[in-house]
Amino acid sequence: MEQEAIKTFFSTELLGWYRLIKRDLPWRKNRDPYRVWVSEIMLQQTRVDTVIPYYNQFMDKFPSVTALANAPETEVLKSWEGLGYYSRARNLQAGAKEVAQRYGGIVPDDKAAVAGLKGVGPYTSGAIMSIAFNRPEPAVDGNVMRVLSRYFCLEDDIAKPSTRIGIEKLAASLIPEGAAGDFNQALMELGALVCTPKSPSCLPCPVMEHCAARLSGRETELPIKTKAKPPRAEFRAAAIVAGSGEHADKVLVRQRPATGLLAQMWELPHLELPKDKAEWLSEASPKEQGELAEMISRMVETDTGLLIRPRSWFTDADHIFSHIHWKMRFYLADLGEERSASEDVAAAASSLIGLTAAEAASAYKVDSQAEEAEVIGTYRWISKSDMETLPFPNLFLRILKQYWE
Incomplete structure (x- = not known):
């Protein structure tokens, strides 16, 4: 024909x-x-x-x-x-x-x-x-x-x-x-x-x-298409920070920048780990876990003035974009029941973030105005009901639903 x-x-x-x-x-x-x-x-x-x-x-x-x-x-x-x-x-x-x-x-x-x-x-x-x-x-x-x-x-x-x-x-x-x-x-x-x-x-x-x-018997061979490069892996650690006092039953979230990946959407505070520390998400010594917790704490403190205390592992999760593969570990954290640097609070903090009790007692100070504020820069405290109006990427939506459940 x-x-x-x-x-x-x-x-x-x-x-x-x-x-x-x-x-x-x-x-x-x-x-x-x-x-x-x-x-x-x-x-x-x-x-x-x-x-x-x-x-x-x-x-x-x-x-x-x-x-x-x-x-x-x-x-x-x-x-x-x-x-x-x-x-x-x-x-x-x-x-x-x-x-x-x-x-x-x-x-x-x-x-x-x-x-x-x-x-x-x-x-x-x-x-x-x-x-x-x-x-x-x-x-x-x-x-x-x-x-x-x-x-x-x-x-x-x-x-x-x-x-x-x-x-x-x-x-x-x-x-x-x-x-x-x-x-x-x-x-x-x-x-x-x-x-x-x-x-x-x-x-x-x-x-x-x-x-x-x-x-010609080639229906499964065609079309010919070169394989795309696999998405590069990025290793990240995040904190689910529980509020206290007037922020009880709330968690701390932040808004992403106005441009770039997931622009202006909301997420849990997290940081990308240096490549030499990527293995910490699979296996890490207690000391390394303490250093990781300290890195998260310092990031939040720098951004908000709040000193958080990572308490325990919550879950691990992956999210694959077209060009990036996020491998993430989520920790439960809080601001503590007492906001003074008493010896028992300092000792608890030191055991989790790798500081001596004396160092923790000196460092464990919080800007009370920041703690009380509803919005702190790009961060804010949200309740479960706020999830109905704020847009979250799938990964964080899934983790927060799991947390509140």
Whole structure:
């Protein structure tokens, strides 16, 4: 069969299959470009089943571009809590503000304008233009590259930008006239449900008859993709500091900087260990554990004026970002029942942070104003109910829930 006939077969059969079996997903109820935009951002590197409840909640809270543009960032991040990759939420809101300011709150039917929005790359702009406006624009993600690499037996490395550009041109040439939105969703659907990464289900595939990879027995070899570097390990120690007095039943948390990883989200106080002390998280002598506790105490004291006392190990936990792997140890700590440097308190402190009793008695002094303050710089005392409004990364959300349980 000629190449053009093979292309026509692919487009016709795939489109017919999709219209027959397409899933009933909340973002497919209409072609509102804002709804399409939100769904495509949420679906990046996230499973459909995971996204559905978040999407429904998000659209209830921010039903329009204007509503999202005018919302406090904290509320947006809180609604995103648990989805990860929080820069997606910030970029989405930044893009909504651009649409509100430049286009009166209406997503424009213009490829250049949509592609210029914050956080909107070639795939997302193609998805919005094709699904919402039925423009013949390709929307090439990992699913699409996998499907087309197999069907046409393409051997170029899909991790290379040049390969993506080539597949975008191929995908554009396959779009049936007047059916761009359905066709692009059909490609994504096939990759998600049938032409899966490790075990493609070739028998129910609507285009298996002319799939070059299947015909040559290479469906599990393709696509070719160079492996990404594994995320680098970072070893961190954190403290769950229990309050006392007016802060009883509260814990000390801090807000991350306004830019960078997990910007402006809340977390438990923690520090990165020097590489030569990384093994302390797996095995450490009592003296080394004492030094680690002292490092945490000094960090909090420097930041807040509070001298905390790490008392015991709570748990170990990992969190993997795209480029970093946090390996963390959490300690339970407190401010002590008495705020004077009495001998018994000093002795307790010395046994945990590696100081002599005399040194601890001298060092164990706290700024009473700092201890009483609700907010200390970027730190603040929170209760369990505050978790309902403050956005936390998954790791700290999980640890705090475990602590309060």
